Amino acid sequence: MAKKEQDLQQVVENAIAEQKVPHVKFKGIDPKNIDVDRLTKPSKETRQEWWGRGLTFLAIILIGMLIVAIIGFVGMHGLATFIDNKVNIFHFLFSTDWNPGAGKNHVGAAAMIVTSFAVTLLAALIATPFSIAVALFMTEYESGKRVQLLQSVMELLVGIPSVVYGFIGLMVVVPAVRTIFGGTGFGILTATLILFVMVLPTITSLTVDAFKAIPKDLRKSSSALGATKWQTIYHVVLRAACSRIMTAIIFGMARAFGEALAVQMAIGNAVLMPYNLVSPAATLTSQLTSQMGNTVMGTLPNNALWSLALLLLIMSLVFNFLVHLIGKKS
């Protein structure tokens, strides 16, 4: 400490000696008055910085551990089907025979996989044009009160719990589909119609952001070149927002793919390969929610459900990956 103190005083003295332009304040510094301890010890702010950093790291490590634990847990149980119960993974992916209680040759998830993708793609397909139209209305054609109203409606739609969507689906859409198409009213079409409403606000609000991110000057430049409003929208706005619209659609699809409750209430929960849109079917999520109370931990039927969960987890990773891929490309 004493050495450090001397060093510091030396530095100050040297500086004063070398000082070319006499500077009043500098001369006034008396090396003896310098509180070396205070200067060489970490300040209060520095210690706060350490604390802040420490807490942040701690939180990150905890969350990281949690994520690893979730993935590890789902992975372990999900893979047990194939490792412990010796289910053939190709059989799992491509067979439509789902009856895990009957043994390892009856664990085929293909029907649910196909149904999950069917409802997801159909819901996104129907929702996208509506979302783009609403987003265009909100950004290009309207401003002020009506936009705010639409915005609130969209936020409201996001906030409605999925059980309410499912309930409405069950009470309104199922009977309607039954009356129009016959059958039970449960099935992919019904689930799609419910999911369409559920993903609409997601896709719309992200598309609105995409349009808003396009500089006003681009629109002005376009109209200054003699473009009509619609030409500007079609050739500049949509084109420039294309990759972000794709991202919006993928976020919507991720939501549809992962939605369980509302789908379960409307799809009929019959693990069958869907050959039409109005017969009962089951998605990965609906099968999970409807069956998880009926199996015993550690048995094949339980492990088989874990495998479905693992598949869902992998799909959400794929959706994320796609979003990143599109983000990088543009």
Add this chain to the structure above:
Amino acid sequence: MTNVMEAKNVKLKYGNFEALHGISLAFPAQKLTALIGPSGCGKSTFLRCLNRMNDDIDDIKITGEILLEGKDIYHSHIDLVALRKKVGMVFQQPTPFPFSVFDNVAYGLRIAGVKDKELIEQRVEESLKQAAIWNETKDNLQRNALAFSGGQQQRICIARALAIRPEVVLLDEPTSALDPISSSEIEETLMALKQKYTFIMVTHNLQQASRVSDQVAFLMNGELIESGSTQEMFLSPKKEITNNYLNGRFG
């Protein structure tokens, strides 16, 4: 000397605020007119009147006449699209569309329904040459226009405006966002193009106005104080206030 455009007693109100108090000014063909004046005096507002870019603004009221080849552009029979094909515009910030250079320059033609590929290609090349950006873009016409430097982007924007062969090109401080070298390149480009087009340029830079313009109009507080040939204006302005402004006593 014929006048391509002529503004007659143009008044403009943003709501209750009158930004232009009756401006009358003629724009001779194949000349560059510089609009100068302190900031907020209405230069951009006036310029935007000339291709009706103000039309979208809510609660705006424009009176007076602006004649393009003898016809009032605010007359109800005038088609906005047709007007903007005759009166092009280049903005302060370079505003290339986020797609290829070729598509940028071809934009106006395609919008106008030109399908002929050869004509488009030929126009794109010509326009890029006119805007003196051909050498830098000819080998990467498919590259995204945003990948070019600010000065290059601005010249791509000039090429884009020229591609539809307008009569008049409006420029709103086209070099103020650029570095001095890019600015002087743009100035040279404009000088070379004066034979073909009529330019009306807002500029903050008095030296630039003296270098490139043939006619100068000095605006202040929404009023046209004085206009005349560049030489007259810089050497012997009629009004004291013009003299003060041009000599940097305020602004």
